[in-house]
Amino acid sequence: MIPDDLERALARTAPDPDPEAAAAATRRAAERAGASGAADVAYAIEPSPLGDLLVATTQRGLVGIYYEDAGTLETLLDRLAGRLSPRVVEAPARVDPVRRELDEYFAGTRTKFDLPLDWSLTEGFTRRVLKATARIPYGGASTYREMASRAGSERAARAAGNALGANPIPIVVPCHRVLRTGGALGGYGGGVQRKRFLLELEDAKTR
Amino acid sequence: MSAASRTAWPRRSSGVNLPPFQRVLDEHRDDVHRFLMATAGPNEADDAFQETFIAALRAYPRLRPDSNVRGWLLTIAHRKAIDAHRARGRRAVPVAEMDRGGAEDPGLRGAGEQPELWARVRALPEKQRAAVVLRYVADLSHAEAAEVIGCSEAAARRSLHEALTKLRKDETP
Numbered sequence: 476m477i478p479d480d481l482e483r484a485l486a487r488t489a490p491d492p493d494p495e496a497a498a499a500a501t502r503r504a505a506e507r508a509g510a511s512g513a514a515d516v517a518y519a520i521e522p523s524p525l526g527d528l529l530v531a532t533t534q535r536g537l538v539g540i541y542y543e544d545a546g547t548l549e550t551l552l553d554r555l556a557g558r559l560s561p562r563v564v565e566a567p568a569r570v571d572p573v574r575r576e577l578d579e580y581f582a583g584t585r586t587k588f589d590l591p592l593d594w595s596l597t598e599g600f601t602r603r604v605l606k607a608t609a610r611i612p613y614g615g616a617s618t619y620r621e622m623a624s625r626a627g628s629e630r631a632a633r634a635a636g637n638a639l640g641a642n643p644i645p646i647v648v649p650c651h652r653v654l655r656t657g658g659a660l661g662g663y664g665g666g667v668q669r670k671r672f673l674l675e676l677e678d679a680k681t682r
Numbered sequence: 683m684s685a686a687s688r689t690a691w692p693r694r695s696s697g698v699n700l701p702p703f704q705r706v707l708d709e710h711r712d713d714v715h716r717f718l719m720a721t722a723g724p725n726e727a728d729d730a731f732q733e734t735f736i737a738a739l740r741a742y743p744r745l746r747p748d749s750n751v752r753g754w755l756l757t758i759a760h761r762k763a764i765d766a767h768r769a770r771g772r773r774a775v776p777v778a779e780m781d782r783g784g785a786e787d788p789g790l791r792g793a794g795e796q797p798e799l800w801a802r803v804r805a806l807p808e809k810q811r812a813a814v815v816l817r818y819v820a821d822l823s824h825a826e827a828a829e830v831i832g833c834s835e836a837a838a839r840r841s842l843h844e845a846l847t848k849l850r851k852d853e854t855p
Contacts, residue, residue, distance in 0.1 A: 481850055485803075485818040488796040490719045497715035500728055501707055504735035513739050514703075549705075556702040561743055563702035 502565075509566025516559050517569035518552070524581050525669050530570050531555055536591030537573055539643045542665040558596060577646065583680045586613035588647045596643040600626055604638040611652045614681030616674075618656045632656075640664045646673065703742050707735065710752050713820065714759050721759075721815040723804050726766040733762040756820060757830045764808055802852060803845075810845035813838055 478486070509517040516538070518531040529541040529551055538559065541551050556563050567574075572590065579585035592609070594602055603626035611617050623635035639650040645665055651673040655661045663670035714734060718727040738758050745754060803814050809831060816827040828838035 481846060482818075484796055484799060485814065488799060489819045490716060490800065492712040492716045493719070494712050496728075497711040497731075500715060500731045501711045501735070503728075504732045505704065505707075507732065508736060508739050511736075513736055516702075518704075552702040552705065553699070557699040561700035561703055562739055564704050564707075564739070 505564040505566050506568050508564050509569035513562070514564040514566060514569075515562040516555055517564060517566035518555070519565060519567040519570040519574070520548075521570070521574045521577060523577060525665070525672060528577070530573050530577075532570055532573060533559065533593045533595070535593035535595070537644060537647060538593040538595060540645055540647065542645070542669070545665070573647075580646070581676070583676065586677075586680070590647060592644060592647070597641075600628070600631070600634060601638040601641055603627060604635045605642055605644075605648050605650070608639065608642070608650050608653060609648045611649055613649075614677045616652050616654050619653055619661065620656055622653055636662065649673075652677075700742065700745060700747055703739055706742075706751055706755075707738075710755050713752060714755050717756055717759055717815060717820050718763055720800065720819040721804065721811060722763040722766045723801075726763075726770060730759065730762045730766045733765070734759045737762065753822075753826060753829055756816070756822075757832075760812055760816075760830050763812075767804075767808070799849070802849060806845050806848065809833070809837075809841040810848065813841035814845045814849075817842055 505514070508514040512534055516531055516533055518529060521528045521530050525542065527543040529539070529543075529545075529548065530537070531539040531541075539555065545551065546554075552563060576585055576588050576590060580588070594605070597605055604622050607622050607625035608617075619632040619635045619639070620629070622639070623629060623631040626635065626638075628634070635653075639653055640662060642648055642650040642664060645651070651663060651670045653661065660667055660670060660674075715727065715731055718730045718734070722730045734755070738755055741758075745751070803811060805811075806814065812831050813827060816822045816830055817824075820827075822830065824839050824842070825835050827842075828835040831838055831841070833841075
């Protein structure tokens with residue numbers, strides 16, 4: 476069929492895409508989805524002294540914090556979608572309470588996080604170790620052996636170390652406060668320099 | 683990727699997972715928005731976009747990973763545009779009058795040359811309007827358009843033909 480004037484006019488004058496308006500409409504819709512609970516996972520990128528953090532929350536609470544070098548945003552979001560739900564949206568307002576407490580923590584004005592936690596990304600022994608870790612107070616320290624013992628297997632210090640390395644909610648679940656017996660720093664999922672930074676931050680404020 | 687973050691994720695069966703919804707939307711939001719601008723008009727496009735987003739998000743986990751995602755989103759957008767159109771009809775505001783805002787309608791920039799033509803497109807009956815917009819804005823084939831509208835390919839073809847005939851008849855020289 477040969478296009479006539481009308482068809483040419485329709486093809487030529489069709490409204491152009493408006494990427495800015497589309498992006499703004501998407502942001503509004505994502506925030507609404509986050510607020511109404513239609514989204515199962517809301518996330519935001521939050522800057523911090525330790526680099527950008529990917530912060531993810533569910534209806535239950537804070538479910539994950541990832542350092543910027545833990546993987547590309549794409550792979551991290553893929554995993555959240557696979558493990559939790561594909562209903563994942565970027566909704567910074569939903570993540571605001573976490574951001575506020577993290578800001579206060581890094582400013583040294585908060586010594587205890589008051590956030591509901593969602594433990595869905597952990598299970599079994601790992602979850603028990605992390606829950607014990609969550610009770611170590613600000614400025615305090617414990618050992619891998621002690622955490623293993625609190626999780627029910629005194630001799631599983633190495634396994635406790637692995638569990639802490641797999642902590643999906645670092646900083647808030649303070650795995651940086653777990654040291655080697657004898658006081659050596661030990662490892663850290665986000666790198667030992669970040670562990671040192673967090674310990675020094677807390678040390679300076681409790682002195 | 684550090685060793686620690688690899689172990690942070692207990693392995694799952696290797697079934698194909700849906701990508702995070704945000705990525706799907708980021709990929710197709712321009713197309714969906716543009717489609718709604720053309721079919722629902724600048725005054726209704728944003729609301730229809732919000733409704734489309736929420737409906738798609740709710741249905742998303744049931745989508746088969748090998749589906750045509752763009753077609754799926756346009757199908758939802760098409761239904762939301764119809765809802766918006768009917769709601770507007772109930773408010774009894776003449777379509778053409780609302781859309782002839784011209785300069786103060788930022789949404790009509792793209793159709794700057796022929797805002798009246800597109801206002802007349804929006805005044806067409808549902809199926810005809812969809813056929814025109816899916817063809818000339820979304821650039822779909824008759825078969826793809828039929829799937830979005832939910833009719834046979836022949837019916838989609840007919841709707842487009844009827845639409846063009848009507849637009850020609852109304853044309854002022």
